[in-house]
Amino acid sequence: MEKNFQEEEFARVTKFTPPLYKQRYQFVKDLVEKYKPKKVADLGCADCRLLWMLKFCSCIEVLAGLDISARVMKEKMHMLSPLPFDYLQPSERSLTVTLHHGSVAHKDPCMLGFDLVTCIELIEHLEESELKKFPEVVFGFMAPSIVVISTPNSEFNPLLPGVVLHRHPNHKFEWNQAQFQSWALEAARCYDYSVEFTGVGHPPKGMENVGFCTQIGVFLRKYPQTGGSVQYEKPTEAVYKTVFKAVYPSLKDEKYLQNAVVSEVIFIAQNIKHRLMSKHEEYDDDPERKSEFQPSVDCFSDCLGKLVVDKTMEPFVNGNEVYIPLATIFSFPKVNQLCGTFEKLCKLIAGKVTLSSDGSAVVFNTERE
Amino acid sequence: MTGRARARARGRPPRQAAAAPMGGDPPVPLDLPGELSEPRRINVPPQPSGEPGGHGRLRGFESVLPERRPEGLRVSSGLQDLCLRDRGGRRRDYHDLGVNTRQAMVHVQESKTGLSGRMIKLTSNHYRLTSRPQWALYQYHVGYSPEMESRRLRSALLFQHEEHIGRTHAFDGSILFLPQKLRNRVTELFSRTRNGEDVKITVTLTNELPPTSPTCLHFYNIIFRRLLKMLNLQQIGRNYYNPGDPVSIPNHRLMVWPGFTSSILQYEESIMLCADVSHKVLRGETVLDVMHSLHSQVGEERFRDACAKELIGLIVLTKYNNRTYRIDDINWDSSPMGTFRKSDGTEISFLEYYKKQYNIDIGDPKQPVLISQLKKSRNVEGTVVLIPELCSLTGLTEKMRTDFNMMKDLAIHTRLPPEQRQREVGRLLNYIQRDDNVQKELGNWGLSFDYKSVAFTGRVVQGEKIFQSGNMVDYNPQFADWTKETRGVPLIRAVPMDNWLLIHTRRNHDVANTLIQSLYKVTPSMGIRMSRPIIIEVDDRTEAYLRVLQQRVTPDTNIVVCILSSSRKDKYDAIKKYLCTDCPIPSQCVLARTLSKPQTIMTVATKIALQMNCKMGGELWSVEIPLKQVMIVGIDCYHDTVTGRQSVAGFVSSLNQTMTRWFSRCVVQSRGQELVDGIKACLQTALRNWFKWNKCLPSRIFVYRDGVGDGQLNTLVNYEVPQFLDCLKSIGTDYSPRLTVIVVKKRVGARFFAEVGGGLKNPPPGTIVDTVVTRPEWYDFFVVSHTVKNGCVTPTHYNVIYDGSQLKPDHLQRLTYKLCHMYYNWSGVIRVPAPCQYAHKLAFLVGQSIHKEPNLMLSDRLYYL
Numbered sequence A: 001m002e003k004n005f006q007e008e009e010f011a012r013v014t015k016f017t018p019p020l021y022k023q024r025y026q027f028v029k030d031l032v033e034k035y036k037p038k039k040v041a042d043l044g045c046a047d048c049r050l051l052w053m054l055k056f057c058s059c060i061e062v063l064a065g066l067d068i069s070a071r072v073m074k075e076k077m078h079m080l081s082p083l084p085f086d087y088l089q090p091s092e093r094s095l096t097v098t099l100h101h102g103s104v105a106h107k108d109p110c111m112l113g114f115d116l117v118t119c120i121e122l123i124e125h126l127e128e129s130e131l132k133k134f135p136e137v138v139f140g141f142m143a144p145s146i147v148v149i150s151t152p153n154s155e156f157n158p159l160l161p162g163v164v165l166h167r168h169p170n171h172k173f174e175w176n177q178a179q180f181q182s183w184a185l186e187a188a189r190c191y192d193y194s195v196e197f198t199g200v201g202h203p204p205k206g207m208e209n210v211g212f213c214t215q216i217g218v219f220l221r222k223y224p225q226t227g228g229s230v231q232y233e234k235p236t237e238a239v240y241k242t243v244f245k246a247v248y249p250s251l252k253d254e255k256y257l258q259n260a261v262v263s264e265v266i267f268i269a270q271n272i273k274h275r276l277m278s279k280h281e282e283y284d285d286d287p288e289r290k291s292e293f294q295p296s297v298d299c300f301s302d303c304l305g306k307l308v309v310d311k312t313m314e315p316f317v318n319g320n321e322v323y324i325p326l327a328t329i330f331s332f333p334k335v336n337q338l339c340g341t342f343e344k345l346c347k348l349i350a351g352k353v354t355l356s357s358d359g360s361a362v363v364f365n366t367e368r369e
Numbered sequence B: 001m002t003g004r005a006r007a008r009a010r011g012r013p014p015r016q017a018a019a020a021p022m023g024g025d026p027p028v029p030l031d032l033p034g035e036l037s038e039p040r041r042i043n044v045p046p047q048p049s050g051e052p053g054g055h056g057r058l059r060g061f062e063s064v065l066p067e068r069r070p071e072g073l074r075v076s077s078g079l080q081d082l083c084l085r086d087r088g089g090r091r092r093d094y095h096d097l098g099v100n101t102r103q104a105m106v107h108v109q110e111s112k113t114g115l116s117g118r119m120i121k122l123t124s125n126h127y128r129l130t131s132r133p134q135w136a137l138y139q140y141h142v143g144y145s146p147e148m149e150s151r152r153l154r155s156a157l158l159f160q161h162e163e164h165i166g167r168t169h170a171f172d173g174s175i176l177f178l179p180q181k182l183r184n185r186v187t188e189l190f191s192r193t194r195n196g197e198d199v200k201i202t203v204t205l206t207n208e209l210p211p212t213s214p215t216c217l218h219f220y221n222i223i224f225r226r227l228l229k230m231l232n233l234q235q236i237g238r239n240y241y242n243p244g245d246p247v248s249i250p251n252h253r254l255m256v257w258p259g260f261t262s263s264i265l266q267y268e269e270s271i272m273l274c275a276d277v278s279h280k281v282l283r284g285e286t287v288l289d290v291m292h293s294l295h296s297q298v299g300e301e302r303f304r305d306a307c308a309k310e311l312i313g314l315i316v317l318t319k320y321n322n323r324t325y326r327i328d329d330i331n332w333d334s335s336p337m338g339t340f341r342k343s344d345g346t347e348i349s350f351l352e353y354y355k356k357q358y359n360i361d362i363g364d365p366k367q368p369v370l371i372s373q374l375k376k377s378r379n380v381e382g383t384v385v386l387i388p389e390l391c392s393l394t395g396l397t398e399k400m401r402t403d404f405n406m407m408k409d410l411a412i413h414t415r416l417p418p419e420q421r422q423r424e425v426g427r428l429l430n431y432i433q434r435d436d437n438v439q440k441e442l443g444n445w446g447l448s449f450d451y452k453s454v455a456f457t458g459r460v461v462q463g464e465k466i467f468q469s470g471n472m473v474d475y476n477p478q479f480a481d482w483t484k485e486t487r488g489v490p491l492i493r494a495v496p497m498d499n500w501l502l503i504h505t506r507r508n509h510d511v512a513n514t515l516i517q518s519l520y521k522v523t524p525s526m527g528i529r530m531s532r533p534i535i536i537e538v539d540d541r542t543e544a545y546l547r548v549l550q551q552r553v554t555p556d557t558n559i560v561v562c563i564l565s566s567s568r569k570d571k572y573d574a575i576k577k578y579l580c581t582d583c584p585i586p587s588q589c590v591l592a593r594t595l596s597k598p599q600t601i602m603t604v605a606t607k608i609a610l611q612m613n614c615k616m617g618g619e620l621w622s623v624e625i626p627l628k629q630v631m632i633v634g635i636d637c638y639h640d641t642v643t644g645r646q647s648v649a650g651f652v653s654s655l656n657q658t659m660t661r662w663f664s665r666c667v668v669q670s671r672g673q674e675l676v677d678g679i680k681a682c683l684q685t686a687l688r689n690w691f692k693w694n695k696c697l698p699s700r701i702f703v704y705r706d707g708v709g710d711g712q713l714n715t716l717v718n719y720e721v722p723q724f725l726d727c728l729k730s731i732g733t734d735y736s737p738r739l740t741v742i743v744v745k746k747r748v749g750a751r752f753f754a755e756v757g758g759g760l761k762n763p764p765p766g767t768i769v770d771t772v773v774t775r776p777e778w779y780d781f782f783v784v785s786h787t788v789k790n791g792c793v794t795p796t797h798y799n800v801i802y803d804g805s806q807l808k809p810d811h812l813q814r815l816t817y818k819l820c821h822m823y824y825n826w827s828g829v830i831r832v833p834a835p836c837q838y839a840h841k842l843a844f845l846v847g848q849s850i851h852k853e854p855n856l857m858l859s860d861r862l863y864y865l
Helices: A003-014 A020-035 A049-054 A070-080 A084-088 A128-142 A154-159 A177-190 A254-277 A299-307 A326-330 A333-339 A342-349 B003-010 B077-087 B151-159 B214-230 B287-298 B303-311 B350-358 B404-414 B418-434 B436-445 B506-526 B542-552 B569-582 B598-615 B675-694 B713-729 B809-819 B834-850
Strands: A039-043 A062-067 A096-101 A116-119 A146-152 A193-200 A214-221 A241-247 A316-318 A321-325 A361-365 B118-124 B126-131 B137-145 B175-178 B186-192 B198-209 B234-236 B239-241 B247-249 B254-266 B271-286 B315-318 B324-326 B329-331 B339-341 B347-349 B369-377 B380-386 B391-394 B447-449 B455-460 B466-468 B471-473 B500-505 B534-538 B559-564 B587-591 B630-639 B646-654 B662-670 B700-705 B738-745 B752-756 B759-761 B767-769 B779-784 B796-803
Touching: A020 A049, A020 A116, A020 A146, A020 A193, A020 A214, A039 A049, A049 A062, A049 A070, A062 A070, A070 A096, A070 A241, A084 B254, A084 B271, A084 B315, A084 B391, A116 A128, A128 A177, A146 A154, A146 A193, A177 A193, A177 A214, A254 A321, A254 A326, A254 A333, A254 A342, A254 A361, A254 B247, A321 A326, A326 A333, A326 A342, A326 A361, A333 A342, B118 B767, B137 B151, B137 B214, B151 B186, B151 B198, B198 B214, B214 B234, B214 B239, B214 B254, B214 B271, B214 B436, B234 B254, B239 B271, B247 B404, B254 B404, B254 B418, B271 B287, B271 B404, B271 B418, B287 B303, B287 B391, B303 B329, B324 B369, B339 B350, B347 B350, B418 B436, B418 B447, B418 B752, B418 B759, B436 B447, B500 B506, B500 B542, B506 B534, B506 B559, B506 B598, B534 B542, B542 B569, B559 B569, B559 B598, B569 B587, B569 B834, B587 B598, B630 B675, B630 B834, B646 B675, B646 B834, B662 B675, B662 B834, B675 B713, B700 B713, B700 B809, B713 B738, B713 B796, B738 B809, B752 B767, B779 B809, B796 B809
Parallel strands: A039 A062, A039 A116, A062 A096, A116 A146, B500 B534, B500 B559, B559 B587, B630 B700, B700 B738
Antiparallel strands: A096 A241, A146 A214, A193 A214, A316 A321, A321 A361, B118 B455, B118 B752, B126 B271, B126 B447, B137 B175, B137 B198, B186 B198, B234 B239, B239 B254, B247 B254, B254 B271, B271 B391, B315 B324, B315 B391, B329 B369, B339 B347, B369 B380, B455 B767, B466 B471, B630 B646, B646 B662, B738 B796, B752 B759, B767 B779, B779 B796
16 A cells, blocks of 8 residues: 555656645545544555545544555654653643554444545455455445545546556555445445545646546435444454554643743743842833834833733742742743633642742742852 | 764764665755865765765675784774664774784783782673674675676575575675574575676675674674664664653753763673663754854854854754754855755755755755865765754754753763663663564574673772871762861972962952951861962953963962952963963962852862962872882873864973972874874983982883874874884883883773662772783773762773783782872872873863973973963
């Protein structure tokens, strides 16, 4: 299933810009932008390139890939791992990426409950027996809201130099437009989907009747979501093998949220302390400081400035100790945004940050420096 | 090496793939000024994560065997590629494999081990790699007819035949490694591309590699990296880290990732994995955050300068891929709104590009952009444009290193005591042992590890006697320190301070007086005669200091003491520059803050008195040196990583029998020049001065060479040593001294642990290891000379690359250990021989502050301390 590089080769010959495989992926990306699915599965994910592109789509929370060749998946699967940066600044959304090794001819409960299932250049690689089971597995069992299927259009083949029978020796068949459409319409009818046909790779001028180089069917489920496996009275056994799983750090996870909040609180508190200790360095007095570099550079002073109105929120020094009211810290947009409520802030930093006896302020000892 | 240099060595900018098979078009920015605007390939790094630099070029059979290494040690380029793709760096042999120096030294061919000292049971962080009996690695060349360009295509076509070649393999596009032999020497396979082209693949056996061959060692390291990846460790630079278990230090916005360094090498008796704990310091801020806080700290005028100072040279990670980049410049004239040309010719702004490609919204469209130069490698060069907001900083800045509190907070997590360190390393081995996939991969290759670290015996040599003015100092060698014991004992040679200057600002008037009073108290017992200094008050400006120096310093001045109110580098630099070049007089700068604490003032004054005495040519203590007519040389280098322009080599050589006086010179060289030419001149003057002092020439010369990077050993052996010999020959026809060259390495992965009462402790000072964990092809040994308060002691590695002395290993080891006692700025034993540390100090001073060779009038004194 070495589709990509094959296609690259091919694209060079016929000069599709951008290359055809990119156009197919872009098509899927556009679809994701339009329907905002949360759970997306790519069947025949091969080298995981489409999955890698999709992981940047912020609406997606679950990504799954399935392929018959574990080797091809393994070659590049680490691209799907979280990056160091993801750990440093965990994102708002949660994301889990899983790769399964298995066949689209088999049902596995891990494929239930998806919003979008993509089968890009997949079906032409299926043996007849597998192709027969395919609609039942995808439309009947998985039953996502949307299915995208792409496959070569054999009517275009004469325009491709060097193509004798099929575009790839591993293709078991290549359909013309009528063949694909009748197969798709039959599947849609059978499992209560609607289908629309489109494609990527425009034919040359004057030859429009051959159709797109890649033909695509977009299937939309007509009946509303019924709770996943309930629809299937006999839940099947797991038959796929999980070859890769990555859970991205996310602020939805209490552990990461707490880390983020604690470090932000300590950072802000320390900054306020420094300002307090070095007041004489005419810090807040100079409104001209802000430059064209960025108007919001000194959001710090801005925030503090607004706060001075409320006396109870002002940080103060008492002997060796500096008190920075939590209310002050909470008014900083980032903390506010992370915690949502003041109660949540208190809960998250409990035990992690030294507080005054009544728990209303962060306390620093000035002795240390 | 400075921290920055270290960071640079680890995180060198990755190679941009010429034909990146994946991930975005390499765009070309259009709006860069001046020097960058000639035709070039400028690439923004929209490479996908974990994407190894591809190399999709055609490689014929001939080019598979490049003449890169000496005969017999040839490692196929294919394999190097494999390992470098994993590493994402330049081609370099980090382990100096294949530099076989021991074979030329007859006297250590039988044995290079010493005998003296008491035995001590040690373990280390080395683990044996075992392979099944009769194990071999089979190397095949894979040819395609017709030629296939793309590496991926080549792999895909080959792997259609897994039933023939098996499931376990390593393939780089032309060289295939298999754990078993194919039935025939030449196997022909037939595949068809999607274009219907028939391709004949010829798989030819080229080599049957025994487990110890250099190629195999490369191969083990590649496989081991695969294993680390399988364990879901993240590669940053050369090492692997565990992101699942970070330690966050919110006080300083730091995050520490625990990780491992690992290398598999042929050691004395077996092939072993050397694994050590490594910590990656990451910062929770983006470059833009840092810019903002700098802006609020320094204000508008100095903002750009401050950014350049703080940021250039740092290594960043990006939000969208798994690469590290070095910040080489900041382009203030560009912004994310600027555009570049993609490879398909269309123009796009950075804002749009990141939105489209990675769905990233850049919040601040007006920020400047960062420039990272790609190292010249392959045929790709150019620069990468980075967006500050999308870059996160790694490592520590110089400023952070000087932040005592920060370093203390960090040390808690990174300085692990022996037992804990060994436990952490044990965890890695545990992961390997427990993970099924890892075990399967190892099993398929027929490899496995000894999961218990090697144990062996080392020797602890006798503590050295310290002499001061004819008295032996009675100190405990266990502590490797004689600060207390030498207090109040007269120095070997005390230089009087009859005529000296003390310069301070008005604010530090009291501090200056305290210093003088304290010096009056501590100097008499040392035997230093001290008169009242000429005290001069100046304004706290650099020019004021310089003017006073120009007016008041005379040739008779013994020393100039400057009390500085801040650690501002420019003032220090100006003073040092003037007094080291234009007006060669020793000088001592002291920070006012250091003198402000009454409880430590006497200790500080003692230290200053000793240091000043050394700078004026005094001598403090000595050890017994039984060898006669010996000259010791120490060399170390300083590389200016910020501007990348200069390198400085410090050269220090002994002048007398007791090794208490040292001659020094240094070589300042701009990029592209060879260091060794300058060193040759240094050696000549050193010999001339030795002659002046001793009325003869030395019959033995020992060169301790520090500052040799990983992979530079070959150059040293083949170029530098012959130049030394040449230089000696040029002195006279009847002069043929015995030369010994020893490479000193402080940064080594090996750690030793002494088994004491069932627990693990640091080995005591004086521990020598010259078996099991040394390399068979070298005459090398480890010495633990110093002690540490926290964490694990790092042994220093000594590699004797040339030895005409014919000394027994015992004697050379002892000489080395003795020299570690002779550094006058520390009344204890240090990690390296004193001449290396002196050379380091000198090179650092010149590289950081003076930037040219100091006046030779000073060359017989330790003015650089």
